[in-house]
Amino acid sequence: MNDVNKSDFWEELYRNNTVAWDLRTPTPAFIDLLNSEYFLNKKKMLVVGCGYGYDAIEAAKKGFNVTALDFSDTAIEFAKTLAGKEKVSVNFLVEDFFNLNTSFLNSFEIIFDYVTYCAIDPARRKEYADKISQLLKPEGLFAIILFPVENRVGGPPFAVDVNEATNFFSEKLELIISTDKINSIKPRKGREFLQIYRKPNGAQS
Numbered sequence: 001m002n003d004v005n006k007s008d009f010w011e012e013l014y015r016n017n018t019v020a021w022d023l024r025t026p027t028p029a030f031i032d033l034l035n036s037e038y039f040l041n042k043k044k045m046l047v048v049g050c051g052y053g054y055d056a057i058e059a060a061k062k063g064f065n066v067t068a069l070d071f072s073d074t075a076i077e078f079a080k081t082l083a084g085k086e087k088v089s090v091n092f093l094v095e096d097f098f099n100l101n102t103s104f105l106n107s108f109e110i111i112f113d114y115v116t117y118c119a120i121d122p123a124r125r126k127e128y129a130d131k132i133s134q135l136l137k138p139e140g141l142f143a144i145i146l147f148p149v150e151n152r153v154g155g156p157p158f159a160v161d162v163n164e165a166t167n168f169f170s171e172k173l174e175l176i177i178s179t180d181k182i183n184s185i186k187p188r189k190g191r192e193f194l195q196i197y198r199k200p201n202g203a204q205s
């Protein structure tokens with residue numbers, strides 16, 4: 001069962017409440033993005049590996065049309081209850097990202113990832129990058145906050161190599177911003193990197 005590629009692995013962590021990554025609040029740098037010019041005039045969003053759903057719910061509150069998926073039933077149940085309390089609508093899916101229905105191809109104007117890329121099996125990260133680009137609409141944006149970018153062993157989450165990630169995502173997408181000057185919570189300052197990529201116009205997957 002010790003396999004990050006299986007939903008059981010994540011489900012067990014949520015059931016045991018061993019979710020050290022969880023901020024219990026929307027990600028500060030994501031709130032900044034929601035209010036930024038980058039997201040202006042874009043509505044249809046996917047939050048990948050949404051966990052308890054704080055970011056997805058925050059985006060829905062700001063008027064985005066949000067689909068949010070996660071492997072874990074427990075996390076999505078929590079997220080649905082929270083969305084109900086907050087009186088917002090989010091299309092929450094219990095789904096393996098790699099198996100997302102083909103009807104979603106070329107459909108999202110924004111895809112957001114926080115602390116999900118680091119949870120993906122390093123052997124599948126190129127596949128992950130390819131799938132992100134397939135799901136984006138031409139001109140759509142992929143916003144990712146890479147964490148943790150320092151060398152470390154073990155998981156979850158695994159470490160993230162910024163150069164490697166940039167190479168994977170740049171194969172199909174154009175990098176438009178890459179910075180560590182973001183609003184990180186204190187223990188993560190200097191340990192995370194915001195990148196935004198754009199899918200070139202005319203590109204289909």
Ligand SMILES: C[S@@+](CC[C@H](N)C(=O)[O-])C[C@H]1O[C@@H](n2cnc3c(N)ncnc32)[C@H](O)[C@@H]1O
Pocket residue numbers: 004005010011021022023048049050051052069070071072075095096097098114115116119120156157
């Ligand atoms: C480290 S957690 C981060 C959760 C959330 N983004 C947050 O910041 O709290 C990684 C999440 O990705 C989900 N996940 C990992 N691999 C997945 C996959 N292949 N499909 C869907 N969800 C996946 C896990 O269930 C987990 O909720």
